[in-house]
Amino acid sequence: MIVVRQKPVEEICSMVARHRNVLLVGCNTCAAVALAGGEKEVDTLIELLKLTMRRKGETTEFSGCVLQRQCEPEFIEHLDDRVYDAILSLGCGAGVALLSESADKPVYPALDTLFIGASQGFASWRAECSACGKCVLGQTAGICPVTRCAKGILNGPCGGVNNGQCELGDRPCAWVEIYDRLETLERPEDFKEIIQPKDNSVKTTYNKLDLSGEGGAR
Amino acid sequence: MNTPRVQEEVGSSTGKLFAPCRAACPVHINVPGYITAIGEGRFTDALETVLERNPLPSVCGRVCLRPCEEGCRRCQLDQPVAIASLKRAAADHGAYPAVLRPRRRPESVAIVGGGPAGLSAAHDLAELGLGVTIFESKPKLGGMLRYGIPNYRLPDEALDRDIDHILEYGIEVETGVKVGTDIAMDELRERFDAVLVTAGLQASRPLPIPGSDLPGVLTALPFLADSACGEDVELAESVIVIGGGNVAMDVARTARRQGAKRVDLICLESAQEMPASDEEIAEAELEGVRIHCSWGPREVLGEDKVMGLRVTRCTSVFDVDKRFSPTFNEDNVQEFYGGTVIFAIGQGADVADLGLPLTQRGAIDVDPLSLTAGSDRCYAAGDVVSGPTKVIDAIAAGKRAAALIYRDLTGVSDIIDELDEEHAVLSKVPDAMGQKLETRRRVEMERVEFYDAVKNFDEVELGYTEYEAAREAQRCLSCTTGARLTREKCAACLTCMRVCPHGAPSGEVGGYLYFDADLCHACGACASQCPAHAIQLEGCNDAELQRRVDRCLFNPELDTTLAFVCGYTPDLLDVIGEKARIISVPCLLRVSEAAVLDALQSGAHRVVFSGCNENMCRFPNAMPLVAARVARIKSLHTEIGMEDAFDVSGEEPAEVAAQGEGVAEGGAAS
Numbered sequence: 004m005i006v007v008r009q010k011p012v013e014e015i016c017s018m019v020a021r022h023r024n025v026l027l028v029g030c031n032t033c034a035a036v037a038l039a040g041g042e043k044e045v046d047t048l049i050e051l052l053k054l055t056m057r058r059k060g061e062t063t064e065f066s067g068c069v070l071q072r073q074c075e076p077e078f079i080e081h082l083d084d085r086v087y088d089a090i091l092s093l094g095c096g097a098g099v100a101l102l103s104e105s106a107d108k109p110v111y112p113a114l115d116t117l118f119i120g121a122s123q124g125f126a127s128w129r130a131e132c133s134a135c136g137k138c139v140l141g142q143t144a145g146i147c148p149v150t151r152c153a154k155g156i157l158n159g160p161c162g163g164v165n166n167g168q169c170e171l172g173d174r175p176c177a178w179v180e181i182y183d184r185l186e187t188l189e190r191p192e193d194f195k196e197i198i199q200p201k202d203n204s205v206k207t208t209y210n211k212l213d214l215s216g217e218g219g220a221r
Numbered sequence: 222m223n224t225p226r227v228q229e230e231v232g233s234s235t236g237k238l239f240a241p242c243r244a245a246c247p248v249h250i251n252v253p254g255y256i257t258a259i260g261e262g263r264f265t266d267a268l269e270t271v272l273e274r275n276p277l278p279s280v281c282g283r284v285c286l287r288p289c290e291e292g293c294r295r296c297q298l299d300q301p302v303a304i305a306s307l308k309r310a311a312a313d314h315g316a317y318p319a320v321l322r323p324r325r326r327p328e329s330v331a332i333v334g335g336g337p338a339g340l341s342a343a344h345d346l347a348e349l350g351l352g353v354t355i356f357e358s359k360p361k362l363g364g365m366l367r368y369g370i371p372n373y374r375l376p377d378e379a380l381d382r383d384i385d386h387i388l389e390y391g392i393e394v395e396t397g398v399k400v401g402t403d404i405a406m407d408e409l410r411e412r413f414d415a416v417l418v419t420a421g422l423q424a425s426r427p428l429p430i431p432g433s434d435l436p437g438v439l440t441a442l443p444f445l446a447d448s449a450c451g452e453d454v455e456l457a458e459s460v461i462v463i464g465g466g467n468v469a470m471d472v473a474r475t476a477r478r479q480g481a482k483r484v485d486l487i488c489l490e491s492a493q494e495m496p497a498s499d500e501e502i503a504e505a506e507l508e509g510v511r512i513h514c515s516w517g518p519r520e521v522l523g524e525d526k527v528m529g530l531r532v533t534r535c536t537s538v539f540d541v542d543k544r545f546s547p548t549f550n551e552d553n554v555q556e557f558y559g560g561t562v563i564f565a566i567g568q569g570a571d572v573a574d575l576g577l578p579l580t581q582r583g584a585i586d587v588d589p590l591s592l593t594a595g596s597d598r599c600y601a602a603g604d605v606v607s608g609p610t611k612v613i614d615a616i617a618a619g620k621r622a623a624a625l626i627y628r629d630l631t632g633v634s635d636i637i638d639e640l641d642e643e644h645a646v647l648s649k650v651p652d653a654m655g656q657k658l659e660t661r662r663r664v665e666m667e668r669v670e671f672y673d674a675v676k677n678f679d680e681v682e683l684g685y686t687e688y689e690a691a692r693e694a695q696r697c698l699s700c701t702t703g704a705r706l707t708r709e710k711c712a713a714c715l716t717c718m719r720v721c722p723h724g725a726p727s728g729e730v731g732g733y734l735y736f737d738a739d740l741c742h743a744c745g746a747c748a749s750q751c752p753a754h755a756i757q758l759e760g761c762n763d764a765e766l767q768r769r770v771d772r773c774l775f776n777p778e779l780d781t782t783l784a785f786v787c788g789y790t791p792d793l794l795d796v797i798g799e800k801a802r803i804i805s806v807p808c809l810l811r812v813s814e815a816a817v818l819d820a821l822q823s824g825a826h827r828v829v830f831s832g833c834n835e836n837m838c839r840f841p842n843a844m845p846l847v848a849a850r851v852a853r854i855k856s857l858h859t860e861i862g863m864e865d866a867f868d869v870s871g872e873e874p875a876e877v878a879a880q881g882e883g884v885a886e887g888g889a890a891s
């Protein structure tokens with residue numbers, strides 16, 4: 004899932020301040036699961052913005068609704084935004100982008116999109132994938148060096164590893180973890196295999212995916 | 222384990238699920254509903270909830286034999302919640318709602334007998350708009366509640382509170398009129414569309430043994446009725462009471478209050494077999510009544526007045542088929558000395574004058590399905606049909622008769638259909654859940670000391686204070702008042718599974734999330750964290766809380782503080798500030814970030830979270846979640862420069878100081 008986080012209130016306020024009637028649109032898929040863009044957060048943010056604007060002497064009004072997924076045109080079709088002069092999206096970047104495309108008014112992001120991640124239990128996620136377009140997880144025992152290594156190097160560890168920790172000090176070294184897991188899987192020799200440099204042009208090629216029509220031939 | 226018992230979805234009308242207390246109550250009062258309200262100090266809401274199903278809350282709060290408490294799931298942990306006493310607290314501290322009289326329908330019903338069955342039927346029929354007239358042979362309404370149950374258990378004021386409320390529905394009453402003697406049944410049949418006989422059991426006779434016609438031999442009901450009317454009944458210093466039921470206990474205890482120095486109670490049954498409730502027996506003994514079990518009366522001694530009673534040893538009361546068939550050892554004889562003998566050996570119906578079909582036992586013979594007796598428009602219900610039962614059974618019978626009469630007269634079967642609707646019942650508390658719940662002793666009700674109690678007919682049990690009632694209510698496991706999932710809104714984030722202390726939500730059935738009601742303790746952790754607002758709590762939803770906040774913040778002052786108080790730790794007002802307006806909630810998790818921000822816009826100058834210190838919290842996972850919520854609210858307020866608008870007060874509450882104020886909604890508003 005896409006992991007997101009709400010922007011600072013001040014930043015949101017500065018975006019919507021010039022409008023008089025703003026619609027907050029939540030997203031009931033990734034953003035809700037990330038506890039940042041479901042109905043609960045839409046309600047909370049509405050109250051927060053109302054209170055802030057009132058204190059600033061502004062008269063901006065706020066309402067809210069939630070779409071099942073903001074990154075689907077069919078769900079967006081049902082959005083009735085006629086009376087509003089701006090939209091504040093509580094979706095990931097993809098949601099903001101698609102909403103902007105179909106709306107005839109400014110759409111602002113209330114969230115920052117952080118990473119593709121997996122749940123670590125209640126209210127906690129870890130980045131697991133950088134959508135690099137060329138997956139190496141088969142060689143790295145399911146731990147993504149592009150994402151979890153601070154340098155994103157394909158063959159590690161680097162000299163900055165210290166007692167299994169990354170020199171940044173905020174995470175374990177991904178390459179030590181990869182080695183440990185390969186050992187658990189009884190394939191430590193795989194560690195010796197050099198992963199060839201990745202063709203990063205793939206990343207730019209994949210700016211679009213269309214499987215309809217002849218594109219479906221893959 | 223069986224398949225999970227799934228809580229109905231919000232808005233779904235199928236599949237009623239009752240807590241065992243509610244299921245065990247013959248009128249299915251929403252027990253968890255009103256206990257929850259009391260736990261939050263909302264006594265009027267609690268009373269309204271009771272009144273939905275039982276028009277006699279003040280009565281049942283005092284004298285009900287409490288089948289509900291036997292069902293209470295708390296029995297598995299320690300003691301049942303004091304459900305009946307809490308009902309009394311609702312009636313004592315809540316305000317009876319103003320009655321909105323419905324539009325009057327053309328049909329009219331005569332009710333013969335103003336006891337619990339008759340009053341309940343009258344209430345329900347009048348509430349539905351039918352014209353109701355109660356005919357009562359005694360000078361006042363209430364039946365056995367007034368003339369049978371002594372004042373020290375049920376004072377007239379408590380009974381009148383219920384009756385006055387019932388009569389507000391516009392019921393007509395003719396007291397001092399004995400149907401069959403003063404007015405004929407035929408006349409009632411002519412004047413009314415239906416007649417309901419709820420005459421109860423008015424006859425009380427001595428045993429046909431030698432000497433039972435001597436002066437000084439009394440029977441229970443006239444004795445209790447005279448005492449209830451405040452008359453001094455002439456008793457000897459030593460009184461012998463015969464009987465082992467609750468009526469016998471009432472007679473014995475009343476005899477003590479009428480001045481008897483010594484009261485011996487003789488009963489056929491052994492101590493284990495006595496039909497009286499354990500509590501009544503214990504209280505009678507504490508009041509000095511000497512109970513002698515397994516003796517059968519043989520002769521009332523004396524020539525021109527009672528001198529005593531000769532008894533023989535009863536060796537068994539029931540035969541192998543559990544039928545009443547006492548056997549005696551005639552060689553084992555004993556004599557008790559006393560100048561008065563009172564027989565309290567059961568009551569009989571006294572309805573021969575009504576001309577209705579009777580059973581061999583003298584009860585009215587009714588068709589069990591329609592409750593009609595003989596003719597179409599004549600019904601009978603309550604003890605006069607069933608023989609002696611509990612007050613709450615009589616109420617249930619009255620309500621059932623009312624529903625049937627309503628159906629027969631109007632053709633509308635909604636009411637009886639609702640009464641007959643099937644319901645599932647929660648199972649026992651699963652072991653894993655029970656281990657996570659703390660034990661907590663029942664709050665004892667204050668009562669008059671026994672040596673003082675026998676000096677007069679004043680009520681012995683003094684009732685809970687508001688604070689005590691709230692504390693006792695907080696022992697409730699809140700069965701069936703917990704999570705309801707709106708599946709369409711669910712984002713399947715699994716947050717509920719991660720925060721539930723008991724594993725009630727599960728994702729195993731059919732790919733959707735389900736809540737196992739047996740495991741739900743209504744702590745509200747899931748609902749408080751659900752990002753999609755897909756979970757609501759049956760007992761306390763967001764809209765309800767919003768209404769309470771709006772009500773509480775009516776006409777705010779410039780410096781009004783709104784305090785959300787964890788109902789389980791009512792706090793001191795001087796910690797929060799005297800001008801605080803208070804809303805009690807079962808747990809601070811019920812108050813969302815949005816609710817706090819909204820309160821600040823609705824007129825509160827400051828919002829305070831109060832209570833919830835670790836050693837008193839009854840919800841296993843709540844503390845860290847509340848701490849996280851507080852941190853989030855604080856950080857939001859800091860972000861918008863309103864640090865001062867939100868505060869937390871978690872001091873240990875001084876219980877005494879909180880009494881009577883700490884749990885009152887908007888207590889210090891004025």
